[in-house]
Amino acid sequence: MARFEDLSRIPATVITGFLGAGKTTLIQRLLENPAGRRIALIINEFGDIGMDRLVLDRGAAEGVSCDIPGCRDGDVVELANGCICCTVADEFLPTMQHLIERDDPPDHIVIETSGLALPKPLIKAFQWPDVRSRVTVDGVIAVIDTPAVAAGLFADDPAAVEALRRADPGLDHENPLEEVFTDQLQCADLVMLNKADLVDGPTMARVKADLAPRLRPGVSLLATTQAEVPGDLLLGLGAAAEDDLDARPSHHDGIDNADHHHDDFDSLAVEIPSIADPAALQAGLQKVIAAHGLLRVKGVLDVPGKPMRQVVQAVGPRIERYFDRPWRDGEARQGRLVAIALTGFDRARLSADLAALGGAG
Numbered sequence: 448m449a450r451f452e453d454l455s456r457i458p459a460t461v462i463t464g465f466l467g468a469g470k471t472t473l474i475q476r477l478l479e480n481p482a483g484r485r486i487a488l489i490i491n492e493f494g495d496i497g498m499d500r501l502v503l504d505r506g507a508a509e510g511v512s513c514d515i516p517g518c519r520d521g522d523v524v525e526l527a528n529g530c531i532c533c534t535v536a537d538e539f540l541p542t543m544q545h546l547i548e549r550d551d552p553p554d555h556i557v558i559e560t561s562g563l564a565l566p567k568p569l570i571k572a573f574q575w576p577d578v579r580s581r582v583t584v585d586g587v588i589a590v591i592d593t594p595a596v597a598a599g600l601f602a603d604d605p606a607a608v609e610a611l612r613r614a615d616p617g618l619d620h621e622n623p624l625e626e627v628f629t630d631q632l633q634c635a636d637l638v639m640l641n642k643a644d645l646v647d648g649p650t651m652a653r654v655k656a657d658l659a660p661r662l663r664p665g666v667s668l669l670a671t672t673q674a675e676v677p678g679d680l681l682l683g684l685g686a687a688a689e690d691d692l693d694a695r696p697s698h699h700d701g702i703d704n705a706d707h708h709h710d711d712f713d714s715l716a717v718e719i720p721s722i723a724d725p726a727a728l729q730a731g732l733q734k735v736i737a738a739h740g741l742l743r744v745k746g747v748l749d750v751p752g753k754p755m756r757q758v759v760q761a762v763g764p765r766i767e768r769y770f771d772r773p774w775r776d777g778e779a780r781q782g783r784l785v786a787i788a789l790t791g792f793d794r795a796r797l798s799a800d801l802a803a804l805g806g807a808g
């Protein structure tokens with residue numbers, strides 16, 4: 448792949464990847480080690496609730512900055528109205544325009560798409576004349592949850608998928624997870640096989656061998672743990688993806704964005720009272736995740752007597768908890784959990800089950 452810096456335009460890196468694959472982790476790495484670049488970040492959330500801000504916004508004013516060294520006021524912009532590809536005109540383009548017209552424009556723009564977003568409509572937005580003259584898509588990075596892929600989470604009936612693929616990569620899959628996953632793979636300039644620590648060597652080799660034929664020619668697969676990768680490798684790919692859209696097939700080529708299938712997924716948030724025993728909550732959450740088939744849970748907890756808030760992260764059945772930062776002065780110590788699942792779950796029951804976890808601790 449040609450590497451060049453088009454100095455007349457600001458490079459933008461689009462980070463895609465299914466829910467919980469490690470996109471936010473990658474962004475933390477990039478912001479901590481920006482390789483000398485001033486990076487502006489656009490975050491896109493699924494649903495109304497800014498979940499990633501929970502992780503990234505660790506200290507500063509709401510949604511405008513974070514406390515990672517080098518991150519300036521206004522460098523983090525959050526688009527919280529659902530799928531970025533549906534809000535391009537209303538939210539994304541004005542945000543881009545604002546960033547590039549600043550007196551001190553960033554050296555690089557990083558866009559984290561929601562784990563359920565199809566990347567191609569977003570890249571198409573870079574063809575918008577005002578944006579195209581000032582910004583180029585330097586590269587599309589797909590972050591992959593390797594253990595989830597190894598466990599077959601995204602697989603439809605393999606024979607049917609294979610037949611579809613041979614016939615037309617733009618055809619719908621039966622499984623909406625597979626559909627999002629395939630679109631993200633086919634749009635990528637670089638694929639990170641993240642969570643390498645959770646699979647053994649032969650499994651990683653198998654996933655690599657399975658995915659390689661599904662990528663566009665020349666796209667590399669990179670095994671990573673905690674999205675650890677040199678910033679220089681990610682930023683500066685020089686892909687100019689907006690000029691190359693036809694080579695990136697999508698399930699929704701030729702389909703009006705308004706029609707696309709984000710209604711396959713839904714989110715729900717509940718407030719959780721102070722929790723003295725987060726381990727008990729975790730055990731309960733494990734059961735709720737299994738009972739409702741939740742794809743992703745993220746949130747914060749208030750543990751009485753602790754100055755720090757506790758973050759809860761669940762990707763499928765795997766749950767992580769850690770204290771990330773002190774509650775701020777004047778900040779309500781309010782716990783909350785956000786869950787994402789395939790549409791069709793019993794909202795009332797899930798809501799009750801999650802709320803009941805508040806009694807667990």
Ligand SMILES: Nc1nc2c(ncn2[C@@H]2O[C@H](COP(=O)(O)OP(=O)(O)OP(=O)(O)O)[C@@H](O)[C@H]2O)c(=O)[nH]1
Nearest residue numbers: 466467468469470471472562642672673674760767
């Ligand atoms: N074991 C392991 N855990 C990881 C790795 N990378 C990320 N995680 C964990 O996986 C969870 C999800 O990571 P995120 O970076 O929030 O994932 P994301 O893609 O931004 O998730 P969404 O915002 O839901 O789309 C967190 O608990 C991370 O700590 C890794 O390489 N190994």
